[in-house]
Amino acid sequence: METSRKKTKNMVILSLFVAISLILSYLEVLFPFSFGYGLKLGLANVAIISVLYVFSFKEALVVNLVRIFISGLLFGNVFSLIFSLFGGILSVIVMAFAKRCKTLSLITVSVLGAVSHNFGQLLAALIITKISGILFYMPVLLIGGIITGIAIGCVSGVIIKVLKEILKR
């Protein structure tokens, strides 16, 4: 049974992860990563994937949700909030499932997370605009997801190793 001290410690650590993911999503504005179509590097997902691997699905989902709400309410509008929600929730769920398949490496989990994040946003766009032509964007989102997924996965791999040592998990 977790002592209340452990609970507090975990809460503080997870709050730090939320803060870090917010800073990361701000930082990526500095990288002009643009193939158009609104593709982003998804740097904040380094923090989310790290929480997924160092903790578990529950913590990753909560950290992501808190981050999305804070980021959406402070820096975005209703639309960006809805898109991030669809993308973020789907992404964490897919990654959690992918992680359970022990044969899939971190990079693949990250790629699947990136692709499903994009698909979640596509779904949101479809629901909001009700224009089926939005589906034209699918190939770009797939390829963009693969590329960013590999990049974020590589970075996360390094970070997770260090974190596991530091946090002794």
Next chain:
Amino acid sequence: MIKKYKTDIIVIMILLIVAILITIIISICKKDGRYASISIDGQVVGVYSLEDDADLSFDTGHHVIISDSMISVTDSDCRDKICMNKGKISSIGDTIVCLPEKFIIEIIEK
């Protein structure tokens, strides 16, 4: 070492193939459209023929140009400029979307 990554390579290959397949299917089914429907916030504000060159400005701050049977956004006040990066479109079903204002250009057959 390749053996360790076998499943990963398979998954990524599948995703790539799906992307390529979709691109091929879209290119085959692509048809040049004749009209562009422009809507703001869900309301259609105009349907324009792609055959007539035009220079249009909208309250949302978007500047649209029709030329060579293609339509594109040449200026806008939005932050991301995704609508401008999209370039020129002319295929039926293709869209240029600018989300903050819900400014949407869609190519239709009418």
